[in-house]
Amino acid sequence: MNEPVRAAVLTPLEPGGIAVVSLTGSHAIDLLGRVFQPTRPTADWPADQLHFGRLADGHQVLDDAIVAVRTAADGTARVDFNVHGGPRIVQRLLLALEHHGATIVSTDEIAADAWPAASTIEREVYALLPKTQTRRAAAWLSRQRELLGAALRDIAALAVQDMVRARARAAELLDTYAVADRMLAGASIVLTGPTNAGKSTLANALCGKPRVLVSAEAGTTRDYVSEPAAIDGVPVTVIDTAGVREPTDALEVEAITRARRQAAEADLRLLVLDGHAAWTPADGQFLTRFAPDDPSLVVVNKADLTPEFELEAVAPAWVSAAVAVSAQRGDGLDGLRGRIVSALGFSDAWNAQPAVFSQRQLDGLRPMAAADSAAIIARQVAQLIG
Numbered sequence: 001m002n003e004p005v006r007a008a009v010l011t012p013l014e015p016g017g018i019a020v021v022s023l024t025g026s027h028a029i030d031l032l033g034r035v036f037q038p039t040r041p042t043a044d045w046p047a048d049q050l051h052f053g054r055l056a057d058g059h060q061v062l063d064d065a066i067v068a069v070r071t072a073a074d075g076t077a078r079v080d081f082n083v084h085g086g087p088r089i090v091q092r093l094l095l096a097l098e099h100h101g102a103t104i105v106s107t108d109e110i111a112a113d114a115w116p117a118a119s120t121i122e123r124e125v126y127a128l129l130p131k132t133q134t135r136r137a138a139a140w141l142s143r144q145r146e147l148l149g150a151a152l153r154d155i156a157a158l159a160v161q162d163m164v165r166a167r168a169r170a171a172e173l174l175d176t177y178a179v180a181d182r183m184l185a186g187a188s189i190v191l192t193g194p195t196n197a198g199k200s201t202l203a204n205a206l207c208g209k210p211r212v213l214v215s216a217e218a219g220t221t222r223d224y225v226s227e228p229a230a231i232d233g234v235p236v237t238v239i240d241t242a243g244v245r246e247p248t249d250a251l252e253v254e255a256i257t258r259a260r261r262q263a264a265e266a267d268l269r270l271l272v273l274d275g276h277a278a279w280t281p282a283d284g285q286f287l288t289r290f291a292p293d294d295p296s297l298v299v300v301n302k303a304d305l306t307p308e309f310e311l312e313a314v315a316p317a318w319v320s321a322a323v324a325v326s327a328q329r330g331d332g333l334d335g336l337r338g339r340i341v342s343a344l345g346f347s348d349a350w351n352a353q354p355a356v357f358s359q360r361q362l363d364g365l366r367p368m369a370a371a372d373s374a375a376i377i378a379r380q381v382a383q384l385i386g
């Protein structure tokens, strides 16, 4: 059969990252030989091996690359080029592949079935991979090709012996969606607190750039400002808000109302306090407005200066949720990042656990959590894996 070789970029075009460009079709190996020179020459490109070498377009070297060759169940070859993720290198490689006869398949076409996949879950992974915002998200999603399918098959096997446990496992899997959605769509983190506590300084530190204005004058930030960032590889939006105090004008009344609304809607709230300012009843009121089981962390800022209060003495209920930092000097920020990602649900084990990441998967899994026969579970699993 002489179907055309197709090529697609499976990862986001992120400068500094690694991009995966994939080739599929019965002549994929012929095409590989035209654009790639392995460091150790090989005649037959054995499958399931990695080959290191150079990508070249004619005499021009494009990049070093690691190439993986696989053979699908139907005998077609699959070649993955791992190259540096800058858009220029990826574009050059696609042009070279096109020059040698490959058809370039777009992200939308991958989602619409134009790309071979071993399962519907794998197809969903390919469709979402180019939209992932960080390397960690891309690596986590790639792993779901195996992890999620295996978890579903395990539930089907378990259902034959123990329906109660099978249902419980399905319910646990349903619960993974909220955090998976954060990994794909990003989590919102709002910084709120009294004026002058250092919210804007902390927002800039978390985003790694001086995005918002900082000044010694209380009431500097008026309307909220949001900025995309990544914290320990988790995509987030950091929202800096106006400091909460007795408003001095109508504009500030509106700014504080907006700050509260942002705080209410966020996935996580950072309640930023100035550790170098005396404790006031207003600080206490500010904290008690947030229930203790609320997804919030208390950041006691300006740890580089002499502390003016002990949280243990003034608000003992919040001690376990508190982190001391100096947003200005950077002390404690790594610890804070760790606390943020775990408060958002990303434990160390998260990356290696199965998770559901699409509406289709949720819809297919729900009947499993309520099923009263192994047959229903088997049917749903077959449909989900596809």
Ligand SMILES: Nc1nc2c(ncn2[C@@H]2O[C@H](COP(=O)(O)OP(=O)(O)OP(=O)(O)O)[C@@H](O)[C@H]2O)c(=O)[nH]1
Pocket: 194, 195, 196, 197, 198, 199, 200, 201, 202, 213, 214, 215, 216, 217, 218, 219, 220, 221, 222, 241, 242, 243, 244, 301, 302, 303, 304, 305, 325, 326, 327, 328, 329
């Ligand atoms: N020493 C010290 N000063 C800090 C620290 N963080 C912020 N500041 C200073 O505190 C002042 C207020 O900082 P901002 O980041 O503007 O505070 P804010 O909470 O955004 O203030 P508003 O927008 O007015 O509510 C500025 O002079 C900052 O330089 C810190 O960790 N240590």
Ligand SMILES: [Mg+2]
Pocket: 199, 200, 201, 213, 214, 220, 221, 240, 241, 243
């Ligand atoms: Mg501010």
